[in-house]
Amino acid sequence: MNTRKTICQETMESQADLLFDPESVPAAVRQHVAECDSCRAELRSLEATMALLDSWQAPEPTPWFDARMAAKMRTEREAPPAGFVERMRMRLSLGSKMELRPVAAGALALLLMIGGGTYMGLESHHSQVAAPSATVQDLQSLDENAQVFQQLSDVDSSDTGGGSTGSSTGNTF
Structure with missing residues (x-):
């Protein structure tokens, strides 16, 4: 639904056409300008401005303008x-x-x-780490297990200490 405000806005947009070529403007817009006082006043103001611009004469350049511009x-x-x-x-x-x-x-x-x-x-460089072998896992678990170290210490101390009846090579494992 076109309200008066939107019709006035459409009329304002086509004022230049109304001024220079009124036949190219839709009949509804021309009828609105005939009925609406504010749109008609705006069109008259634009006509007066254009008439004033038509009567304006550009001033003649001074005689030395060309010489100064060339310099x-x-x-x-x-x-x-x-x-x-x-x-x-x-x-x-x-x-x-x-x-x-x-x-x-x-x-x-x-x-x-x-x-x-x-x-x-960078994402493609994240390759999977190779799984450690069983030997490496055993060595890592030995490193982490303090009880195993204590037991091995006891075995070593009993082998090197006095009452061992084992072989003279010292190889118990």
């Missing part, structure tokens, strides 16, 4: 070229920001690809 152009041509930093500063301050959007999008895509590739590369 300024000559000094700019003879000036040393701007450095890289100065050119970039001027481009960023005066240039369109729309030119930098593709560059920024490309840099972001490159950054994402490098980051993703690095992550995938």
Whole structure:
């Protein structure tokens, strides 16, 4: 449902067409302008502004304008070229920001690809650790078991001590 506010807004958007080519504007908009006082006043104001602009005459340049412009152009041509930093500063301050959007999008895509590739590369380097052999596991359990050390100490002390009747080679295992 079109409210009066939305119809007035649509009329405001097509005022330039109403002013220059009224036949291209839909009949509903023309009828609204005929009925609505605020839209009609806005159109009259725009017509008055355009009439004022039509009557305006640009001032003639001074007689020395061409000579001064040529002198300024000559000094700019003879000036040393701007450095890289100065050119970039001027481009960023005066240039369109729309030119930098593709560059920024490309840099972001490159950054994402490098980051993703690095992550995938690091993930593939996590290989499974080889399972330790039974001998290594036995040695590790011996290292962790203080009771086994105590028993082995007792066996060693009884072998090297006085009352052993074993062989003279000292090999008990």
